[in-house]
Amino acid sequence: MLRWTSLCLLALSIAPAGAAEPKAPEVPPLPKAVASFGAVACDGHLYVYGGHAGKTHSYDTESVLGTFHRVKLDGGTSWEELPSGPRAQGMNLVAHKGKVYRVGGMQPKNKPGDPADNHSLADCARFDPKSGKWEELPALPAGRSSHDVVVAGDTLVVVGGWQMKGKGEKSVWHTTALLLDLNSKEPKWESVAQPFQRRALTATVVGTKVFVLGGLGADGKPTDVFDVETKKWSTAPALPAEGKKAMAFSPSAATVNGRVIVNTVAGPVYRLTEKGDGWEKVGAAETPRMVARMVPFGPTSVALIGGASPDEGNVAGIEIVKLAEKGTPVAAPAKP
Template sequence: MQRRTVLLLGAALAVTPAAQAHAHPDHPTDPGGSRPIPGNYGQGWRPLAPIASGPRQEHSVAAVGDDVYVIGGIVHDGAGGVATTGQVDVYDTRRDTWSTAAPLPVAMNHPNVAVVHDRIYVLGGLSGGSEWQALRDCFVYFPRADRWRRLPPMPRGVERGSAAMGVSGRRILLAGGMRVLVPGAGGLQDTVATVSAYDVVTGRWEELPALPEARDHVGGAVVGETFYVLGGRDRGQVNVRDTVYAWEHGARRWTERAPMPTARGGIAAAAVGRRIYTFGGEGRHDGTSPNTVFDETEAYDTLRDRWERLAPMPVPRHGTAAVAVRGTIHIPGGGVRGGGAPVETNDAYCPARR
């Protein structure tokens, strides 16, 4: 695979043209190119080389081997707004360097991403200018060849972005998500409770029992044979939830588990061992943050059905994503203020051994 390695901040990012748009209603877009204040690292947190191509938000991540892929999302458009991108950046966790990969054939924000057998699957997302709508487009990426291949589209009616994602064997699970996000004050956010499974071998889609309540901007992880859907929101970023739902394939039903200590949407989540770690978020706040962005790091023990509060994020963010590589959780990009405020921050959290 031929990739260009970038050690410092790269050249200006080429993005798909789009009308100016805010990442979320009721919040302004940062017109100045957000730069976070350096965080107070320690207690398991450490800073890493920033995203070389520049700030990114509302993207997804995937890990193949030692590489972390940052896929799609929104970037500054140079005119005070944001635009959807198909950019794919690759972070080498061993060398602390960045490179670029073949871009997504269709630019997306909030893409639904999962890895099966070292191949990266993108199953729909959102895109548009003044109104972000769900896309049915699906692709698979072959890292060694640095090549995307188009797959048959999602079945009509189940397309959405911002779903909770999980993998069970050869099946990719998608829970919740949103079909429409209209940027601007009071804009429509069409959240769904739909749950789907995609078989990467047969290419078939299956509709599963819906979530008890609709969710988007939600955390998702599989531990053992159970798919967990954590937090999120329902039709607007202030309508945050603390609920945790669990799906066991054998029972084919959803059950409710211990709630998150802090209700929040726009979170990042990743599993290490039996525990699921949740980071940051956005939404109705208790007043301790003027920017409505959370710094919370909270871990869920799936065996004990208990939550634990951990060291907060040094640079609080929402609209980001997390993935574990060799027991360390990587969290590139995100927004540092409510709405569209993407940054190039890249850091990692290493859970204490238990």
């Protein structure tokens, strides 16, 4: 999931006391309505990669993309096409020291109309905006998709997901998180046991801690938290639940002003309390969506990007949600 920490950020001016708050700049719709893609803010731009542009649960070599674009966050009106890469969905992007990283993803090898043949990728690469080129990095120990990736300090962290092995083969759920030291001259992946097996999750970072939010089977369960410095796991409150909808499936998250922000398929935007002992509602999406992405948008807002709407299908629009200064406390969900 996508964060101010370690990113090259967009600076937005703050109006003087008593002045009308300036209208947040708009971001043009994605080049194509897409879900389950990668997105990150870096260098004053929003970068998006790959994703699924077809019908839900129907994957083929035409509906999964390998395209790569960016747009200026401050007043950009059109998307710039960048060098593409492997077709992939169920992956994400992160940024570190002005470069964009992509890790893993799922790639179908079947043509439209043929039986599904989905494979998780082990690819890892970084894009240098200055050179305009991708650079290959050490591959993952095994293919991984439906996971998330973040950067804590100088460490790239991969959590959750599974390995799809193709037609007729059983998928394997990952039991480890992966760490990569981005400052190392010869970076190597390090495996760390994770206390869960989940996919369709999201993650964000506060300081040295990686908050792993949601995922299949996570409804009502505590949020898992990994400390990159100590390499130990702890827990935070479970995601809120509203109605009968599964709050935990494919949410999106970001960190704004050192606080965890998350959006669920039901529409609400929540913030972890300052003490970290509960959640408060600080906004809502006009178009509820899942398998979307969230990036911080200045000091008081987030951008909800793409995804799949339960009512409308894949979404191209980018929605800016201003976060309430004072949130509304949300009751803890019932234990499963």
